[in-house]
Amino acid sequence: MQIFRFMKTRKANISDIPLIQSIAEAAWRPTYGEILTEEQCVYMLEWMYNTQKLEEQIKGNIQFIILENQDSEAVGYASFEKTEEGKGKLHKIYTHPTFKHRGGGSILLKEIIHIARTMKVKIVELNVNRNNTAVEFYLKKGFKIKEEIDLDVGNGFFMNDYVMRYEF
Numbered sequence: 001m002q003i004f005r006f007m008k009t010r011k012a013n014i015s016d017i018p019l020i021q022s023i024a025e026a027a028w029r030p031t032y033g034e035i036l037t038e039e040q041c042v043y044m045l046e047w048m049y050n051t052q053k054l055e056e057q058i059k060g061n062i063q064f065i066i067l068e069n070q071d072s073e074a075v076g077y078a079s080f081e082k083t084e085e086g087k088g089k090l091h092k093i094y095t096h097p098t099f100k101h102r103g104g105g106s107i108l109l110k111e112i113i114h115i116a117r118t119m120k121v122k123i124v125e126l127n128v129n130r131n132n133t134a135v136e137f138y139l140k141k142g143f144k145i146k147e148e149i150d151l152d153v154g155n156g157f158f159m160n161d162y163v164m165r166y167e168f
Helices: 014-032 038-049 053-060 104-118 132-141
Strands: 008-011 062-070 074-084 089-096 123-129 144-152 157-168
Touching: 008 104, 014 038, 014 053, 014 062, 014 074, 014 089, 038 053, 038 132, 038 144, 053 062, 062 104, 074 104, 074 144, 089 104, 104 123, 123 132, 123 144, 132 157
Parallel strands: 089 123
Antiparallel strands: 008 062, 062 074, 074 089, 123 157, 144 157
16 A cells, blocks of 8 residues: 655635535545445435535635645545634545545644644544444544434434544
8 A cells, every 4th residue: 555645735715616526426435335325325415515515615614625646636625614612623534535545534634633723722523424434543543432423414314423522
């Protein structure tokens, strides 16, 4: 397995929405194909990644970060929001399947933690599906499981998640 040492991050803008959508489309089925039904994947991709919603998030308080490889191609993204004084939420972190397990997630997480610190955030929380292999990634990075939740996302679908917390 080759680790890509020349990856870099940059702040996303509105013109990056198609890149974010493309990476989400590529990453979701390998990540959730054995956890969620195809119907739920289709529903949630539209619900979370439609252009209008992403545009509102980028123009609002949610910061998106793009991960680029050595050829300046987008291979991952993350999003973060300061939710209250001293607290923030890591909303999304995904890498293209061809870059999974090559250090990109760690680079994105490191950048999110850096952003959180500059915003004087001391606690970062995230939701992750209880059956997602990413749970182990977050545990190795110092996150702790705070609680289990089942969120009704509409259309008869639920997100069965852990809320995980990182404190620094």
